[in-house]
Amino acid sequence: MKRQLHRKVVHELRRFLEDGEQVSPEQATDAFIHLVMEAASGAAGAPVEKWAAGNSLQPLFPAMYPEGFREKALQLLGGIPDQDWRLDPQLPGWLYQYWLTPEKDRLFRMFKSGAKASHGDIPAVTQLFTPEWIARYLVENTLGRLWSRFYPESGLISRWTYFDRSADISPDAPGGPEEWTVLDPACGCGHLLAAAFDVLMDMHLEAGIEPVQAVRIILNRQLVGLDIDPKAVDMCRFVLLQKAAAVAPSIIYEEVEWGIEAITREKGYRFGSLDRGESKAVSFGRAGASYEADPGRLLSRKYHAVITNPPYLGRRNMDKELGDFLDRSYPRTSADLFAAFLERCLDFLYPSGYFGAITPQSWMFLSGFEELRTGILTRETIVSLLHLGARAFEDNNGQVVQTVSFVLHKSPPSRGAAGSFWRLTEGPSSHKAEVYKHNNWWNTDVYKASQAMFRHIPGMRMAYALPEDWARLFGRFPPLDRYYAVKKGMDTGCNDRYVRLWHEVPQEQLSFRCTDPSLAHWFPYAKGGGPQKWYGNHYFVVYWRNNGEAIRRDSRSNLRNYAYFGRQGITWSTVSTGKPGFRLLERGFLFDNGGSCLFPEEGREETLLALLAYLNSEFTAILLSQMNPTLNIQPGDVARLPLDEALLLDARMKELGEACLRLAKAEWDESERSWDYVGHPAVHSCREDTVEASLRRSWEMRCRRAVETERLERAINRLVYSHYGLQPLYGYPDGEQEAAELPLLKETAESFLAYAAACLLGTYPQGIDDPAFTSSPLIRDSEWVPRLKVWLGQLWNPCDTDSNVEAVARLLGIRPKESVEQRLRRYFSREWYPAHYREFGGYPRYLRICSGPRQALLAYVTALRLTEEAVDEIYILCVQRREELRGATHEADEWRLDMEELDSFARRLKEYLESCRAGRGSLSQEDEDTRAWMDRHRSVFDC
Template identity: 30%
Template sequence: MDTNRIKRFATEARNILKAGIAAKITTLGFDKNGNVAEENKPQLMQGGSLWNEQLQTEGFYYQWMSLYNRIQQKGINEVYEEAAYTWFNRLCAIRILLKNNLCSPVLAYADAARTPVIVDEARQGRIPQMKEELRQRLVELLDDDTKVTEQFAILITAWCHDNPIINKCFGSIADYTELLLPNNILAAGGFVDMLNHTEFITDEDFQSPELIGWLYQFYISERKDEVFAKKGKFEADEIPAATQIFTPNWIVKYMVQNTVGRIYLDNNPYETQLQKKWRYLIYNSECKIYNSGAANTTAQPIINSKLYTINYSSLEELKVADLACGSGHILNECFDLLYDLYIAEGYGRGEAVENIFRHNLTGIDLDTRAKQLSQFALLLKACQKDAAFADAHCLPNVLTMPVCDSYTIKDTLGHFVCAYHLDWINVDRKELEDAFDLMKDADSLGSIMRFEISQDTREHLVEAVNAYDAEPKYTEAFKNLIDGFRLILALTENYHALVMNPPYMGGGNMNGVLSKYVKDNYENGKSDLATVFVEMMGQRTSVNGSYAFIIPPSWMFLSTFEGLRKNIIENQSIESLLHLSRGVFGADFGASSAVIKNTSNANACGTYFRLVERTFQEFEQSHLRMLFEQTLANHDFKYNFKEYTKDVTELPYSEDGNRIYYPNVGQKNFEKIPGCPIGYWISNAIVTSFDNFKMDYYARPSKGMMPGSDYLKHFWEVSVNKIEKNVKSHEQSLKSDLKWYPYFKGGSFRRWFGNRTYVVDYLHDGEHVKQGDRNPAIYFKNNINWSKIASGLFSARIGEIGALYDDAACQCYVYDISNYEYILGLLNSKYAQIILWCKSQTFNYVPSEIAQIPVVLNPDITIIKTLVKQNVAISKSDWDAHETSWDFQRNELLSIDTDTYMENINYETEKHFEETGEHICIDPAAPKLGSLEWRMEQYKTKWERKFMQLHKNEEELNRQFIDIYGLQDELTPDVPLNEITILQQGEISIE
């Protein structure tokens, strides 16, 4: 399925329909703001109405007034959206039914004039069933061949009302919507023309229920952009567009097969045929959790005991749901798997479908349009299995938010109980009133609503719904009441399997109602709606049941979600997890899809797939699928992410590549890491290193200042005589009359020394910028600093006595100055990078994460201190060689002298010996100090020598720390040349 073509179709269709509807509203007398002059309103007359000096039917008057009232209620823009989507979904659905042989070709052209078949047949006397008033209007219109659009509007509206699938899935078309059928709907290039001659959607696409989801996702994509562009709280009617996103099918299959499929296999271990079909099923082998003191894999493992399984007596008892179902993609996959289970157990096709709809599968979404599409997609699947479902006699159980509140109970419950002769004497009405009172905000809260309903009350609700379904008398009178009952029942069910792609929305975008509710009810997940749903899923899953989700990976690492992780680690079991690179949903921030069993197991283990690299690299989602499938086929598969480009056609195995498959990971190990990050790739040896004192025992990592740009300048904008460099305390700052102080403000990836370009106004101890102060007690110290924001590796640098630090250039005050170089070396080591990646997978290296790096102080740190001092000196000489350094002295070519020449000769002899093992003697020629070419050659050699010395030192530092932490089997000391952070301006090229 070419989703790019489908996207183009959906967005073009939306714009064409909206423009046509806007033009139609104008012809009906409304201006662009939805206002209408009094003289442009129709007048009701006996037997008809008068509008625009023309005689219209009486029905036109009521349609027009209905449109007027709707515009006053919702606003003209919302009416544009409603009408455009009404015609989009119904006409697309008709085309899909046709392509699946479930209806006649009513939209097809009968002639070269683009007369739709439905109009052509009406002209020949074959008129579909409709109200008599409409029939009379139509008959009058049929006498005029120029009014084909008006004829089509009546006919297609009546056809939609008469077709069981369209009517029951999408409901009745509002009476005013017929008026808003665009005048150009049948024109060349109009929407019907697009449907009939689309080059965007193939016949194969039309056979796939997945098409519906993609059409909807792309249809609302521009609306989503509009919502995000406003940059504020999302109102209730904006939440669907802002939060809905379509999940790639292979990830849906992974989630469904490892929840619903796994539950079935646990109860039917000898089933083999279905296992072969479920290609994304993950097999967990024996779990190995080693004692915390073990640093090698020869220790005796603790074998994971078999987890408890769900017991059910028949398939009808298996409860499966998606409580934020969108357009139904996950529900469709659940349907397919459940259908296969029924057929495998000998059920007939029709019986299997009815059982799934009546007993097994539940969907909920707060967006009515999405609910309609879910029902349509599932009913289409049912018809593909058994054409008898074309009469829509059995509908999927997909719910949306009811229109009700506590007054619904007060006004109608008594009447309902009497009408159905129910014995509800002992029912706690307060429980129901509270539940219905909560549902007044259902359009903002959706499926996260928690109802405090007793089991006795719940059984009465089941009784009420069954009575209503058996005899749906007074349908409209009790519809809102029953809709509320159905939702309460669905949201108080304990599901055996929940599978979801929950909505994504940060706390800052939540409206007041939603924000307060999640803070009051979902403490562990409150920072994002996606994690609120994850917390909710654990609560709604039955004991030993399973739930699966796909959300951004921030829940795995950020301190914000530590409570959520702890609850999962302590009370549930992570069965498997896909850690995905960017690209699953386009230019996202990565994704994670997990399958979690609601079973508390001290020895729980999981299987993890690391389909990601730290560099936030973006992958085509089809390539992520390829990586996953190749790893499933070969658990030893490795891939070199650094070689990836989006135009590759294959992803070959690379011995130098990244490991992807991590089986038998004991989740209790996560608790040994501060903050409990899901650091599944961290070895046992690294985990045990957390038993040591942390960085905050030896130093104080902290935030810097936030003075604002008005108080900052580049140092070259200020006279050197006005920069204070000698202050070491607040007392001295108060006495100094100099205004400007050296200031570190983050900067590029650079280790050891550099990124010194700013000064800050801190006159008299910062009397102007006190509000931005963070940790004044450690100001003016010789702190280590680093750039907080970085998309790649961490890099630390020495500070400067008398300097101040920005919030983006955090600072680390080392308590004992004798440990200064050791701490700096550790921070720039591979070991520290591994720990930081475990703690965070975001763009930020925050002080709280630095504070948790384990520190092992080697008794003999002389060699490390020596290497660090050399690295600082080399990096400083590189920084000072440029005019952007305030310690710049002279151009480097002028600095070349005889000493440089002799040092270069020694370097060449040593280099030759290292490469060949041969000792050579180079007789120095007379230095050519007057030759620019000679100076340039010496300059290149000098900086190659410094660069390679820095590279050698960094690898030796890594070797030292690897030995100190006992990680010889885990890490190598190698440092790629492109990670050496001098010569960043391309002065010379080091191959």
């Protein structure tokens, strides 16, 4: 389907319908609902009034719109081809979701500023309609499993594409086909109920029932849908009526006794399907029984199948009324609205009924859902589960939701029963569907896991891909936190004020540079970062002057686990986008909530490097990914890892960890990100007679280091697997594995030039006394190449300078007809600074001075040396550049535009200096105000 076109049409229609001072949002939505029904009805060959007759559908176009407005609006909606309406009966529901998108975006922006969702916000916040293939999966594995219990030889089972053929058939099922009822307690526009209609029609036709009679049974007695949004309910009825009319056209003239109802506050229901109706033992679904559309009676009944895509809303975004209600009525599942719906849906089911849903995956793994998870795993049977991860929804409007779709049988799990678990976490929704269909047909790549196995795993985490001998390790060995203290770090209360990248602070105020401890204001701070292993991610420092006096006084701060500050341990990034990376935490560090740490108990300090090796093993990575396959590596997950202390006492384990640490530290310290960086290896440890030979030797050294690290890590994996008596899940450590990721020679040349730039700007002086070479905190763009040549001539034979420059340019890659100097100038003006900016997280060591978009003046300055004198020098450069332009030959328009840009830049500089001297700004960088100063004044210098 052309979803992009559909969204565009809805956007244009919204602007058109909301145009007018007298039109309220409610009236615009009413008009939209009417227009969508009318367009869909026209495509089906009948006016909307005929669809509404006798069927409780009241699509009325609001009277306040002027004459002719409706026709113009229908013309806009006519941008959607008729075939889209015919091929996708659920299209009205998709259009309604797109209609709600602006309101949903507005509410999510409000959540970021601390606002809460009230009852009226829930439809817009939580509308996320189920893709067709997932809807079919849920219905075929709930209603379809009821059918398969009674008719195991039916041909329907082979025709249902998404019926999980690997899952067991449950021995019990309630009722018979004509009595079966299916409920969606958050039906929205009916995506799931539409799929249920199709499956029920398959059953009735297979049983020999006439189409007209089958449609009557389904609409009047079998489909039940509830929702708090009356407009979505109208759309749901309309969608189902369209599907019914395609089978039995006469149905549009009949009175339908709808089981699709809005449960609103006006009807006395404050929280929709979560309200519990009056309990009555009333039969429902019996052939010939009269049916009264009463939400209260619908809420108090039992159903043979329940299917839903419940609303997702975390507790922190709920208002007090909803939060208090969940605490009272659903205390076990009050962490999220979807969890409360899971509990409620299981209440709706008959014993031996089936429940299918698509929800966030968090209930499978996170500790906050442990009680819900334990209840499900002990009282219900998992029949089939699709672990979908991200991008399961076709239209999610940028919201990241990691999801799972599953089917439960309402019966305790039998001994030896194993559910089917499918890992479909890669790719978009369409890719997941194709992978599932292919593997389901051939019954491949499906995990069979018994619920009894999950009892071995702390918190009954649903680590379905773990073999049972792996899972039993949690019971055989004590958890890691028996020997090591696993701790979260502090919250400063305002990181923008108290936390810096280390290069933003004057060297004399850093605790690891300061000669007088009493003058140390900033201390190393472990704050996560990327998935770096063994050593590194030493980016941050925290303002800890006078033992953190300022942070202690801040009411927003939380000095969690203060007793562990400064101790040696191991840290890792709580948020990880790849494999976990555990690193040594050296003495003198403080640590943050995002850089959780563990510390050896007294007497176990000698085992720290062996533990570091264990944590960086493949074995640990697999356990953590199975216990919690989210982006977060929580301290609790690390604390529960099974640990045999005898492994840590193995001298070989310590030796391997120490070797990996040594290699990682050498690699980290050869990067400009390190505060122990003293220069590029090509200039120091790998220096040869020529620059090219030096760079190649430096590159070869890094390659050898990467290969050696991989060899050592494989040895650690072998040792861990052997100790626990396990076989690797993904092949043997000595078998075929991915080769080490080796650095490129071009990357070595780029890092060499970045070092050269730092030297030319005076950051890393090389002891060159020649007066021809002078570093400067301020360099014009045109000065890079001449200064680079002088620098190279002082470090290598000056007679080889031209060949050395040419070699560097060649390693970078020269375009056809591009000279060596042009290539180097292109590197410094277009490649070096963006890479430097990214390398230092948006707070670079050097600032780019740019006069404007034409770049009539382009220069670079060391950020910490941007003093009043430096700004005066920039102003002088601007004046000099104007004089250069006057003496050069230019096209008149180009010359005029450059001069105008320079004049404007000169005025900004003068105004900036005057405001600073008048006290309205500040060029001084006082302790904790450094970053605020940089942010406040950066726009003056870089346009």
